[in-house]
Each structure stands twice: as structure tokens, then as C-alpha cells.
Amino acid sequence: TSFGYKQVREDEKSKLVGNVFSSVASSYDVMNDLMSVGLHRLWKDRLISKLNPFPGMKHLDVAGGTGDVAFRVVERIKSVSHRATQGTLTDLEEDTHIYVCDINPNMxxxxxKRAAEKGYNEEHCLSWVQGDAEALSFEDGSMDGYTIAFGIRNVTHIEKALSEAYRVLKKGGRFLCLELSHMDVPIFKDIYDVYSFSVIPAVGELVAGDRQSYQYLVESIRRFPKQEKFAQMIQEAGFExxxxxxLVGGVVAIHSGLKL
Ligand code: SAM
Incomplete structure (x- = not known):
């Protein structure tokens, strides 16, 4: 591609991604905790702090999977507005809407199901929309925020996903991307390499009975553009x-941009 990193053949990639997430959907949340030793929770909390959700906001979480990011956005908004109104639902809060978009219906x-267990439903301003990050069904300039956590790495044309993010955001809207990235601390890098190439596929086999999918996940991290390169791509999509x-020396990075 014009961004100089090697891509898997496109048809292959879409098929692989589909298989991976159909096969892991039910064990996804457990695997997430295991593989990141629970750290993904802190990383997602950090993402939400940067987003700074507010009552009344329209937010889109792409590749939202099983709702981890969306639930945090809803909870943050509730805690902000309840502090102000002592627990009664404000008009603004009722205007709040969080859309979770994912290509995989199983996720x-x-x-x-998790939303129902938490007592959330459509009235609680949460919608689940099946769709592709590269061709979103949302209107131009309709969102205050856009997040994508551990998702953009799996998208076939990253540039398309970025320009779609730009399109659906309002002026002043914020783009935030949490993604496994490239570690820049030499000694730890070696340890991390062993961890990702040996431990992750082994745990994948043990817990999810699926070594290949987790092998693919590790390789996709390797192929993902480095932090600077990815920042440049975000800029090229129009963000300022x-x-x-x-985070953790680059194991994970949060990229952000504004549509001005
Ligand atoms: N954001 C969630 C989280 O952090 O827990 C889920 C992350 S999961 C590693 C990646 C998700 O991206 C999967 O649910 C997968 O179905 C979704 N995905 C992959 N390609 C996609 C695409 N082109 N458009 C939308 N979602 C996609």
C-alpha cells in the first residue's frame, strides 16, 4: 500500500478475520483478560478518560464487539450526570446515544446479552448495529465521538476506515483508537516477542481450542504500522x-485526532 507495510491478500484477510471472531466470540472476554493479564480493562479506562464522554453525546464505537468500550462510555456519562442531578435522568442524558458497530453478529x-444482564436496553441509549468500519451506515457529521479499540488492525483497508471515521464525525468531534502497537523498550521487546509468539497461541489452544486464530492475531500485530506511521495515516484522513x-512501552497505543 501507499503506507509501505505489507498486507495479507485482501480476500484472505477478510476470511481470516471472519473466522477468527466467529470462533472466539463466546470465549472472547475470558481470553481478553487472560492474554492481557487484565490490563485491557485499564487501557480501555484510559481510552474513555481521553474521550471524556458527556451527557447528550452521540458516540460511535466501531469494532465494538462485546460492548466493553460502549458500556464504559454509558457508565461514565451516567456517573457524570448523576453527580449533577442526584440520580434523576436528565433530558440531556436521554439524548445520549451510543452505537456499537461490529462486522460480526456473534460478537x-x-x-x-451482557447489556441485558447489566439492565441496559435501547432505552438506555445503546444500539447494536452490524456493519463494516470501511462503509459505515451512519450519516455525515452525526457523531461527537468515534472510538475503535483493538479493531482497526483487523480492517482490510485502514485508510477507508479512517476516512469513514472522519466522515461520520461532527466538526469538533474526536477520533480515538486503542490498538496493540510496537514496543520500543529493547530488553522488554525480546520478552514480549516470546510472550506473543509462544504464549498467546498456546493459551489460545488451551482455552479456546484454537491455536491458528490466535497465531493470526499475533501476526496481525506485527504487520500493523508503527505509531508514527499510523499517526500520519490519521492525519492524511483529514484529522488535526x-x-x-x-502504554506499557508501546505494547498498546492510543491515537487521537480532532475533526476541525
Ligand atoms: N472493541 C472490542 C474490545 O476492545 O473488546 C472488540 C475488539 S475485537 C479484538 C475486534 C473486533 O473487530 C471483532 O469484534 C471483529 O468482529 C471486529 N471487526 C473486524 N473487522 C471489522 C470491520 N471491518 N468492521 C467492523 N468491525 C470489524
Whole structure:
């Protein structure tokens, strides 16, 4: 591609991604905790702090899977507005809407079940929409925020997903991407390499009975553009004030940008 990193053949990639997430949907949340030793929770909390959700906001979480990010957005908004109104639902809060978009219906189904267990439903301003990050069904300039967590790495044309993110955001809207990235601390990098190439596929086989899918996940991290490169891609999609923050030495990075 014009961004100089090697891509898997496109048809192959879409098929692989489909298989991976159909096969892992039911064990996804457990695997997430295991593989990141629970850290993904802190990373997602950090993502939400940067988003700074507010009552009345329209937010789109793409590749939202089983709802982890969306639930946090809803909870943050509730805690903000309840502090102000002592627990009664404000008009603004009723205007709030969080859309979870994912290409895989199995992941969304798990998310819907989790939402029901939490007592959330459509009235609680949460919608589940099956769709592709590269061709969103949402209107131009309709969202205050866009998040994508551990999702853009799996998208076939990253540039298309980025320009769709730009399109659906309002002026002043914020783009945030949490993604496994490239570690830049030499000694830890070696340890991390062993962990990702040996431990992750082995645990995948043990817990989810699926070594190949987890092998694929590790390889997809390797192929993903480095932090600077990815920041440049976000800029090329039209975003301004693009920056990124490395967590755990770059194991994970949060990229952000504004549509001005
Ligand atoms: N964001 C969730 C989280 O952090 O727990 C889920 C992340 S999961 C690793 C990646 C998700 O991306 C899967 O649910 C998968 O179905 C979804 N996905 C892959 N390609 C996609 C695409 N082109 N458009 C939308 N979602 C996609």
C-alpha cells in the first residue's frame, strides 16, 4: 500500500478475520483478560478518560464487539450526570446515544446479552448495529465521538476506515483508537516477542481450542504500522491535532485526532 507495510491478500484477510471472531466470540472476554493479564480493562479506562464522554453525546464505537468500550462510555456519562442531578435522568442524558458497530453478529450477540444482564436496553441509549468500519451506515457529521479499540488492525483497508471515521464525525468531534502497537523498550521487546509468539497461541489452544486464530492475531500485530506511521495515516484522513500515547512501552497505543 501507499503506507509501505505489507498486507495479507485482501480476500484472505477478510476470511481470516471472519473466522477468527466467529470462533472466539463466546470465549472472547475470558481470553481478553487472560492474554492481557487484565490490563485491557485499564487501557480501555484510559481510552474513555481521553474521550471524556458527556451527557447528550452521540458516540460511535466501531469494532465494538462485546460492548466493553460502549458500556464504559454509558457508565461514565451516567456517573457524570448523576453527580449533577442526584440520580434523576436528565433530558440531556436521554439524548445520549451510543452505537456499537461490529462486522460480526456473534460478537454483537454476546454484547447484547451482557447489556441485558447489566439492565441496559435501547432505552438506555445503546444500539447494536452490524456493519463494516470501511462503509459505515451512519450519516455525515452525526457523531461527537468515534472510538475503535483493538479493531482497526483487523480492517482490510485502514485508510477507508479512517476516512469513514472522519466522515461520520461532527466538526469538533474526536477520533480515538486503542490498538496493540510496537514496543520500543529493547530488553522488554525480546520478552514480549516470546510472550506473543509462544504464549498467546498456546493459551489460545488451551482455552479456546484454537491455536491458528490466535497465531493470526499475533501476526496481525506485527504487520500493523508503527505509531508514527499510523499517526500520519490519521492525519492524511483529514484529522488535526493528531497525537498518540504509548502504554506499557508501546505494547498498546492510543491515537487521537480532532475533526476541525
Ligand atoms: N472493541 C472490542 C474490545 O476492545 O473488546 C472488540 C475488539 S475485537 C479484538 C475486534 C473486533 O473487530 C471483532 O469484534 C471483529 O468482529 C471486529 N471487526 C473486524 N473487522 C471489522 C470491520 N471491518 N468492521 C467492523 N468491525 C470489524
Amino acid at each position: 454483537l450477540d454476546v454484547g447484547k 491535532m493528531v497525537e498518540y500515547e504509548n
